[in-house]
Amino acid sequence: VKGVIFNILEDAVTRAHGAATWDALLDAAGSDGAYSSLGNYPDSEIEALVGAAADALAITPEEVLRWFGTAAIPLLAERYAAFFDVQQGTVGFLESLNGMIHPEVRKLYPGAVCPHFGFGVEPDGTVRMIYRSPRRMCALAEGFIAGAAAHYGEEVALEHPTCMHRGDGACTFRVRTRRAALRCESQAA
């Protein structure tokens, strides 16, 4: 895993819980915390940090990854504003992952192994995304999708009908978005 992911994790944990919490996680995971953005670190290191956070909070590693994905989006939107600004909403942003975001990431961070998503649209407009990766970080993807919707001010209904963690060959996400209702609209009637 690229060091930049650890940098963003440190940033997210520090903003939400303070620097002491990050230090405690590093201790629990047996890490010295020296992550350079261009470095490559074994998957086991991110697993150890996520596991330490899960233990500390008494939640599952999947819940930690989902939190991280959601919390990472505002940080990514600061670092990589262009990826967000050129899209009008969540679906366009997600559809730009394969063709724009992750290819750019591979150029910026040689050695990055970013997932490729399958995309389809159902007759009612629901977007279907297929995710396959030996890292099986579907909970991270869920968090990213939720964070992206929040970024664009949209409500999202997200389903995960097939999952590699439940023995399926791939994860499927069904994504439906709509503009978050404005307060004045709900009061109008």
Ligand code: HEM
């Ligand atoms: C500006 C937006 C984004 C940036 C800069 C970004 C960048 C990255 C980077 C650097 C990695 C690590 C690659 C490695 O360590 O080898 C990664 C992995 C990943 N990305 Fe993105 N990403 C973005 C948005 C998203 C979104 C919106 C999703 C999903 C909906 C997503 C899904 C994933 C997943 C699931 C992984 C884990 C690696 C794997 O499955 O093998 N990313 N991304």
